[in-house]
Amino acid sequence: MTGTNESPTFADMINGTLELVIPIAHTMGVEAVEVRRGFAATTVPAEGNGNHFGVMYSGVLFTVAEILGGAIAVASFDNSRFYPLVKDLQITFKRPAKTEVRAEASLDDAEIERIAEQAAADGKSDFVLDATITDTGGTVVATTRGLYQLRAHRKQEN
């Protein structure tokens, strides 16, 4: 992007690589809409993502929320040293989703610092991310609690 006036945002970076990084999420139409240190929001459309009740399939709701862990890590930690993975995720379905949905989650500064320090010291650090998924009317359709781990890249062998 050298020579342009604006740097790409974290959301641009994620959307530009999602097809390569997690092709099935790209197929669903998952998009990052707002990603910054300590905060991420994603959306996924209703079209093509329904089930036999005419509502969004549970695996699509899982995906739009699960991806927040990766998105928030991209914007909050040193990606040259660390990467995130998901260890466990619980999703609770509250209401049927019949529209596009938006998922969002946040991590506060103290928690970001704790994770970064522990991962630097120990090579890994677990963290919990709570996400809320809402429809376009503002109704919460599902919530998730994910246990993620920030992990140091293996050192290159020389």
Add this chain to the structure above:
Amino acid sequence: MTGTNESPTFADMINGTLELVIPIAHTMGVEAVEVRRGFAATTVPAEGNGNHFGVMYSGVLFTVAEILGGAIAVASFDNSRFYPLVKDLQITFKRPAKTEVRAEASLDDAEIERIAEQAAADGKSDFVLDATITDTGGTVVATTRGLYQLRAHRKQEN
């Protein structure tokens, strides 16, 4: 299928309708491989379902296991009266999945009878389904615990 010698199996029925019922699961390549009263097994291929670590994306593992709740309900309950829905699902990732995976779950006869009786009496019945997801080497890559509900169809208004 009138006039043929063999009835379609429950797995045939599920595979024949999955593209319509849950298109995104069909896109992933999820298939029912063995479905009978009290038991269901499904598979999904590695191809197209990876993530940035070169392993199967968590949302695909969620889907191949979550679908067992619907599959087992098709083969265990009166589908003209009842349908299943998922209320809550927890998935625990044990090992990276690098091959096709198989998910399976079972319900014993006493539990099937309890669910059917309660749903007939109350219009709904919650049940828990534990599933195991293994790779082609037999390694357990993830486990799930889903809370489902068998619910009576609404009566037609006349």
